[in-house]
Amino acid sequence: MMPTDWSIVLNLSLPWIVVFAAATVTLLASASARLRTSPLVALTALAGIITAFVLSWQQWISGSGPIIATLAFDRLSSFGWLLILGIAALTILMSFSYLQDRHAGHPEYYALLLFSAIGMGVLISGYDLITIFIGLETMSVAIYALAGFFRERPQGNEAALKYFLTGAFASAFLLFGIAFLFGTTGTTDVGMIAAQQNQVLSSDLRSSFLFGLAMLVIGFGFKVAAVPFHAWAPDVYDGAPTPITAFMATAVKVAAFIAFLRIASAVLVLTGVLWEHLAWGLAVATMLVGNLAAIAQDNIKRMLAYSSIAHAGYLLVAFTALAQDPTGLSRGILFYLVAYLLMTLGAFAVVTATQETGEAADINLLAGLSKRRPWAAAMLALFLFSLTGFPPTIGFFGKYYLFLGTVKAGFIWLVVIALLNSAISAYYYLRPIVVMYFHEPRETEEKHALPLASPLVAVIAITAISVFLFGLLPTNLLAIVEHSVMAFLQ
Amino acid sequence: MTLNGLGLFILFAFALLLAGGMIALSSVLGRQKPSAGHLIPYECGIDPVAKPRHRLHVKFFLIAVIFIIFDVEVVFLYPWAVVFRDFVARGEGLFVFLEMMIFLGVLVIGLLYLWGRGALEWEE
Numbered sequence: 001m002m003p004t005d006w007s008i009v010l011n012l013s014l015p016w017i018v019v020f021a022a023a024t025v026t027l028l029a030s031a032s033a034r035l036r037t038s039p040l041v042a043l044t045a046l047a048g049i050i051t052a053f054v055l056s057w058q059q060w061i062s063g064s065g066p067i068i069a070t071l072a073f074d075r076l077s078s079f080g081w082l083l084i085l086g087i088a089a090l091t092i093l094m095s096f097s098y099l100q101d102r103h104a105g106h107p108e109y110y111a112l113l114l115f116s117a118i119g120m121g122v123l124i125s126g127y128d129l130i131t132i133f134i135g136l137e138t139m140s141v142a143i144y145a146l147a148g149f150f151r152e153r154p155q156g157n158e159a160a161l162k163y164f165l166t167g168a169f170a171s172a173f174l175l176f177g178i179a180f181l182f183g184t185t186g187t188t189d190v191g192m193i194a195a196q197q198n199q200v201l202s203s204d205l206r207s208s209f210l211f212g213l214a215m216l217v218i219g220f221g222f223k224v225a226a227v228p229f230h231a232w233a234p235d236v237y238d239g240a241p242t243p244i245t246a247f248m249a250t251a252v253k254v255a256a257f258i259a260f261l262r263i264a265s266a267v268l269v270l271t272g273v274l275w276e277h278l279a280w281g282l283a284v285a286t287m288l289v290g291n292l293a294a295i296a297q298d299n300i301k302r303m304l305a306y307s308s309i310a311h312a313g314y315l316l317v318a319f320t321a322l323a324q325d326p327t328g329l330s331r332g333i334l335f336y337l338v339a340y341l342l343m344t345l346g347a348f349a350v351v352t353a354t355q356e357t358g359e360a361a362d363i364n365l366l367a368g369l370s371k372r373r374p375w376a377a378a379m380l381a382l383f384l385f386s387l388t389g390f391p392p393t394i395g396f397f398g399k400y401y402l403f404l405g406t407v408k409a410g411f412i413w414l415v416v417i418a419l420l421n422s423a424i425s426a427y428y429y430l431r432p433i434v435v436m437y438f439h440e441p442r443e444t445e446e447k448h449a450l451p452l453a454s455p456l457v458a459v460i461a462i463t464a465i466s467v468f469l470f471g472l473l474p475t476n477l478l479a480i481v482e483h484s485v486m487a488f489l490q
Numbered sequence: 491m492t493l494n495g496l497g498l499f500i501l502f503a504f505a506l507l508l509a510g511g512m513i514a515l516s517s518v519l520g521r522q523k524p525s526a527g528h529l530i531p532y533e534c535g536i537d538p539v540a541k542p543r544h545r546l547h548v549k550f551f552l553i554a555v556i557f558i559i560f561d562v563e564v565v566f567l568y569p570w571a572v573v574f575r576d577f578v579a580r581g582e583g584l585f586v587f588l589e590m591m592i593f594l595g596v597l598v599i600g601l602l603y604l605w606g607r608g609a610l611e612w613e614e
Contacts, residue, residue, distance in 0.1 A: 028603060030603070030606075031606020031607050032606060
């Protein structure tokens, strides 16, 4: 492992080092009483993220790098890292006024956010199961703390504890699976496992190997909240601070799905019909439970939690057919991830705006929003239409590419089920819109709310413009996604 | 089953038999006369002077957590120190040394944070 050229490694991992440096500065600033309340801390974190974003954008342009030891520096990594950094930047912007309104401007919040982002970067680039596990844990441990960041709130404590206990349990499954894969193949390197797979599958180690893979799927299924490993999601999403809920619903899913894509397309698809059956079952269960349970929710954060479960189900639909058309479906999955993160972040940003200085997220509180905050109401409607998959938005093209690829691969019935589920989802996505525009507010609330903080407006504007723009002109984004996919499948 | 596995199995079965046998024999042969004296915790014949569940100050919790971090650091340093010479012999000494310094550096950042936040102050 030693004689690699360290200047290359240093150069390739420069974005991570920048984020780590920013996180360290933020953390140490929070130890000083004078800097604790300064807004400079959030700006430092944001500056670090933006610098890293520019650096990895340059890396993406310069093409796919090599796989060095346990990390793959290909375009998929750069692309995934760009998404994570983008989400982190938007989350920081969203959190700024959220924390100020609640007089809780602790800089540790930003440090934890950055540490979590580094973990996600490692998770995405990991080409060795142990590295992937370390990335996953770095990501999760920071998020556990963030979920319960407001220690005075009982719901926050409940969220953190539930997420931590079930998350640690799921990590144990993942580690158990890795141990079995190591025991049967003698390596934790993803590429080497894939190379040995056919030989192992025809030997008497077959059942142990498959057991290891199943454990691996459970571990990832938990992180992306696939049914039957989803039970934590609604409570955790509801109890966590809203910007953190947005971060969990987008960044964690993007990172886990990209790492899962890497493993699935290298290892899982080689098990053939076994993986197809497993993914088929997971996808159908996830879509059905997510969509049906979302109907019954009166709390918009819980509704969005179940909606994020349902979207994980749509993504798993494409994972089912991954063996037939790896390039096309990986492209579809990545495009859908971009679409999903934009519309979900946007929706949560508007929810943050409607919460004013409180924590309540009951759907009836949206009544009269169209008069109080006409722009916010219109944007929430746009995001919800996009989540449903109506045409002039990115949500439509996301679903279109995802399902088209799956149909071409021959899974027509699966796509029929997915489309029926999309139809179900219209019911609960349209309900907040009805409440916003047609219900009168119950009490005599003040008609004109205070103007929103400008960083929050910026988040809503950026996501709304992206949702709309890529919904009209998806070709550029599709080309970027296509280039990101090609290298890692070779 | 290999011979090693068989030996382990026999050891396990024997341990189970011995422990189970003692409990079974004492419940068969022993006299069952529960009294208040029988039910108090056995502390070498002296009557217990305090309840076994003390209330501890919450500060100990923080100290325990901090201890775990630096305990793990030391646990990691030992195997590193043991194999360090081998790496030096292979000409990878600098690399392995720097790697450990990075690890320690990260922990020092954590220590500085704890210090600055006053987690190491007992009196407050």
